[in-house]
Amino acid sequence: MDFTELSNYLVEKSFPAYRLRQIQKNYFSGRYSSFLEMSDLPLGLRTELDQKFPLFSVAVKNILKGDSSQKAVLELSDGLKIETVLMDYEQWLTACVSTQVGCPLACTFCATGKMGLKRNLTASEIVDQIIFWNHQVYPKYVGRIVFMGMGEPFLNWDNLVNSLQILRNELKIGARKISISTAGVVPRIYDFANLDTEINLAISLHSADQITREEMMPIAKQYSLTDLAKALDYYTKKTNRQVFFEYLLAKDVNDSDYHLDQLIEFLRTNKLFYLNLIPLNPIKGGLTPSPRLDIFQKELVKNNIDFSVRHSIGQSINSACGQLIVNDQ
Numbered sequence: 001m002d003f004t005e006l007s008n009y010l011v012e013k014s015f016p017a018y019r020l021r022q023i024q025k026n027y028f029s030g031r032y033s034s035f036l037e038m039s040d041l042p043l044g045l046r047t048e049l050d051q052k053f054p055l056f057s058v059a060v061k062n063i064l065k066g067d068s069s070q071k072a073v074l075e076l077s078d079g080l081k082i083e084t085v086l087m088d089y090e091q092w093l094t095a096c097v098s099t100q101v102g103c104p105l106a107c108t109f110c111a112t113g114k115m116g117l118k119r120n121l122t123a124s125e126i127v128d129q130i131i132f133w134n135h136q137v138y139p140k141y142v143g144r145i146v147f148m149g150m151g152e153p154f155l156n157w158d159n160l161v162n163s164l165q166i167l168r169n170e171l172k173i174g175a176r177k178i179s180i181s182t183a184g185v186v187p188r189i190y191d192f193a194n195l196d197t198e199i200n201l202a203i204s205l206h207s208a209d210q211i212t213r214e215e216m217m218p219i220a221k222q223y224s225l226t227d228l229a230k231a232l233d234y235y236t237k238k239t240n241r242q243v244f245f246e247y248l249l250a251k252d253v254n255d256s257d258y259h260l261d262q263l264i265e266f267l268r269t270n271k272l273f274y275l276n277l278i279p280l281n282p283i284k285g286g287l288t289p290s291p292r293l294d295i296f297q298k299e300l301v302k303n304n305i306d307f308s309v310r311h312s313i314g315q316s317i318n319s320a321c322g323q324l325i326v327n328d329q
């Protein structure tokens with residue numbers, strides 16, 4: 001929502017200053033789907049605002065419900081569409097948000113990468129995904145946010161940083177409840193470290209062998225594992241925070257004994273590195289899940305490596321990691 005334009009309008013029409021704050025509070029509460037519902041505003045103002053300003057920058061096109069997750073297709077003001085996911089972990093609700101329409105990075109295991117990049121999302125379009133879910137589940141609310149939906153967050157830096165500010169200041173979501181996942185845009189890892197925040201950083205690693213990583217993630221040709229490790233060394237020294245590595249296990253791609261040894265060696269280089277092993281979610285024409293998950297787990301335990309196995313939820317509605325795609329743009 002464009003609060004500058006709204007503020008100018010309220011000043012021009014001589015409304016008292018508190019009206020703006022009142023509208024902002026209503027908007028961020030997730031309770032309202034239109035100005036007309038805001039009964040604490042005078043009826044005339046509600047009607048005027050409803051005619052002049054869209055309350056949200058996204059409109060729902062479709063919602064698919066799975067056992068413990070929901071996926072929504074949202075339409076933007078220019079007709080492009082994105083997907084956003086809500087996961088119910090019982091103790092809390094987690095939203096997985098998109099930062100771009102499509103993605104330019106073309107990782108081989110990811111449906112979004114097959115779309116190419118259409119455009120970056122604005123900060124409002126990022127925040128509105130959370131407000132949308134808050135409205136859907138009201139009076140419950142989203143307690144955690146993961147930037148792991150469509151797009152590479154670090155390639156939409158300014159809007160990402162603005163949206164984080166809004167999420168923290170207006171929606172009061174604690175930094176430690178937010179996680180950002182990057183494919184490894186090295187210069188932005190330094191910028192992120194310099195933000196001095198407690199927001200979690202996750203890295204899509206998927207292989208600790210340079211050549212395999214390049215095959216899975218073309219961006220690795222631009223930013224090598226050595227450069228990535230250097231940037232993460234800077235990050236951990238500056239923040240003293242853990243780095244979470246995502247490793248999707250794909251049959252005959254990154255699941256050999258050699259890959260396992262490389263992974264263990266890489267993780268040993270920094271005591272703040274933490275591994276999340278993720279069984280692969282199948283996508284059409286994509287990679288095959290590896291049958292060697294157990295072997296990886298046993299060896300990691302034997303080598304005293306800190307790790308978890310993260311079973312994605314939402315596969316039945318194609319909302320799990322790497323499965324988000326909108327074809328009819």
Ligand code: SF4
Nearest residue numbers: 103106107110113151
């Ligand atoms: S995994 Fe992430 S960075 Fe890679 S193509 Fe998919 S959305 Fe882009």
